[in-house]
Amino acid sequence: MKRICVYLGSNPGNRPEYRQAAVALGRELAERGIGVVYGGSSVGLMGRLADAALEAGGEVVGVIPELLVQKEIAHEGLTDIHVVTSMHQRKKRMADLSDGFIALPGGIGTLEEFFEVLTWNQLGYHAKPCGLLDVNGYYKCMADHFDRMVDEGFLMSEHRSMVLTSDTPADLLDKFAAYEPPVVEKWIERKKGL
Numbered sequence: 240m241k242r243i244c245v246y247l248g249s250n251p252g253n254r255p256e257y258r259q260a261a262v263a264l265g266r267e268l269a270e271r272g273i274g275v276v277y278g279g280s281s282v283g284l285m286g287r288l289a290d291a292a293l294e295a296g297g298e299v300v301g302v303i304p305e306l307l308v309q310k311e312i313a314h315e316g317l318t319d320i321h322v323v324t325s326m327h328q329r330k331k332r333m334a335d336l337s338d339g340f341i342a343l344p345g346g347i348g349t350l351e352e353f354f355e356v357l358t359w360n361q362l363g364y365h366a367k368p369c370g371l372l373d374v375n376g377y378y379k380c381m382a383d384h385f386d387r388m389v390d391e392g393f394l395m396s397e398h399r400s401m402v403l404t405s406d407t408p409a410d411l412l413d414k415f416a417a418y419e420p421p422v423v424e425k426w427i428e429r430k431k432g433l
């Protein structure tokens with residue numbers, strides 16, 4: 240894996256564990272020689288991840304829309320920064336540059352971006368690993384909800400298992416390295432022959 244895209248809060252969150260996890264993931268990626276692709280901001284967990292990866296000698300590529308350059312306070316020390324014209328272009332560019340996708344704790348933006356690449360994965364537009372770094376049980380409710388989607392017939396268990404999850408960066412990255420994409424058709428009705 241050459242680069243992994245990381246989605247995470249533009250806020251720091253209320254617990255030190257979130258910052259510690261962003262730093263730990265940044266370092267772990269750099270130590271494994273894997274570049275970071277992220278939203279290009281210097282604030283919140285986003286900034287902590289970028290600083291940690293850069294300090295550890297890693298490559299960090301930011302992708303940020305013009306409109307957000309000021310608002311999100313673009314990071315000035317990155318290996319490379321792509322200033323794009325729209326959010327859609329940002330998300331596409333981040334996906335194209337990356338060989339896998341990780342969500343750390345974050346808000347609506349983090350989830351929206353992560354869910355988009357998960358959807359693309361489910362439809363077969365890419366076969367790159369997607370995972371959650373579940374710091375302090377932040378994503379437990381979401382994991383439970385994925386299980387509910389399967390129980391209620393809205394998500395295939397094969398697609399459910401595409402969401403790799405761990406509470407440590409090293410273990411999550413080991414799962415990414417061992418990932419084999421499932422070969423499965425998305426449509427539940429067609430699979431059942433209904």
Ligand code: AMP
Nearest residue numbers: 247248249250278345346347348349351
């Ligand atoms: P948040 O998790 O809301 O703190 O946002 C994290 C990142 O997602 C930031 O870089 C935001 O620019 C981005 N973001 C915020 N809202 C959206 C959205 N509606 N769609 C895509 N990305 C967003």
